[in-house]
Amino acid sequence: MKIVHLLPGLEVGGVETHVVDLASEQARSGHRVTVVSGGGRMVSQLHPDVTHITMAVHRKNPITGAICAVKLAWMARSKGWDVLHAHSRVPAWIAWWTSTISGVPFIVTCHGIYSLNAGLTPYRHADGAICVSKAVMDHQRDWLPTRTAVIKNGIPDPGVRWSPKEGGPFRFLFVGRLTKVKGIDFLISAFLPMANRQDWVLDIAGEGPLEEELREKVASAGLGDRISFLGYRDDVAELLSKSHCCLFPSRSEGAGLVLLTALAVGTPVIASDLPAFRETLDDRSLIPMEASVWTDRLANAIDHPDSPQPTSPPRSIHDMAVEVGEFYVTK
Structure with missing residues (x-):
């Protein structure tokens, strides 16, 4: 599957980490993955098989957004992209316009508790919306398309376990x-x-x-x-x-x-x-x-120092990526 993720940039943050982890796992699973962003220090953390395109998809300027959409629509047709996946509000507008021009479906992921205003209009027009928690879905429900699902975040195995130094502060x-x-x-x-x-x-x-x-x-x-x-x-x-x-x-x-x-x-x-x-x-x-x-x-x-509390382990990146992939193709 040819998957394209759009987000404002790849500096530092939860959304950026989510996209890096998801795109990289999709590439490891054999998909052809492209990430479109304004760039940043986390570009280097993408899997080597992920293509990164630097584009001004972070700028809140309708003319800039329209230019980006036209460029992306041409790429979508020429490269045979299967799905556009937007991860923030400005990229959602650009993905919507790109989808309208090219016919490629677009998906949005709602990562936070956004202000409920006209800036969320593209979310209603998406072919599907993923919410990272039930809290997000409940908050934004009136601005979401009919096909909406909660898909919990997955994380890579951290590779270390809790072992604080004894003594000291x-x-x-x-x-x-x-x-x-x-x-x-x-x-x-x-x-x-x-x-x-x-x-x-x-x-x-x-x-x-x-x-x-x-x-x-x-x-x-x-x-x-x-x-x-x-x-x-x-x-x-x-x-x-x-x-x-x-x-x-x-x-x-x-x-x-x-x-x-x-x-x-x-x-x-x-x-x-x-x-x-x-x-x-x-x-x-x-x-x-x-x-x-x-x-x-x-x-x-x-x-009264705590011991680590027993909790269900967070889901893996692989499991999350599989569920996202199933959402792409479910109608």
Whole structure:
């Protein structure tokens, strides 16, 4: 099957990781796979048999989008593409226009809790929609086509297991974009009342627009020796294996690939009480977004360290790719 994925870029993030993993698994299974994006550092992580086309499918400009659609429609006809698979809102518009011109069906995956507005119009016109969680499907239901399915994310085997270092401070970990949606600003505020305790550290792996503001906040609180900004990391599973607890203070979430990786590694987690997280975690790991509650829970995690909680292992990338492939051909 000739499959084409469209997404804004391949810098860093959950959607980007999902597409890299899915496209690479499809290529390993014998499909001819192309990824169209604005480019980025994760292009190099695609399987060698995946073709990458750099194109401005991230720009919110109708003229640019139309030009991209015409180019892609020509490629679709000349190369005999079987399906277009869009992974964000702007690429969904371009996939819709490309499909209209070329006749190639297009599928969308809904990865997050999107704002419900006219920007989602292409989703209604898709030949099918995949939602990464029931929470996403319930939220966006009125903007989805008749043929819609929940297909849970799969992840590669992380290759490591939870083995935190004995002795030393309790090590918390946050992995994600440094944005308000991911709640990193809230998390640092929750740590401030614990400034007098010397028995913890927080590692922050990720980049984003809040980084400078957060660094200043940490420095002004005198916590520069305990809260470390690691920047982008491609060894997330290794970081998880060496941490005592991974934190997910998201204000909104579609599914959470890092959460699934943490569970696969066996790392204990604390997460905000969101519908998407409720599909994966039980009440012991979920707490409301109240700073005092988080501070108390963080302190309790230090004083009473958890063992990894028994959970069903996350599904494999192969199983997810098979289900996606079946969705492509089901009418």
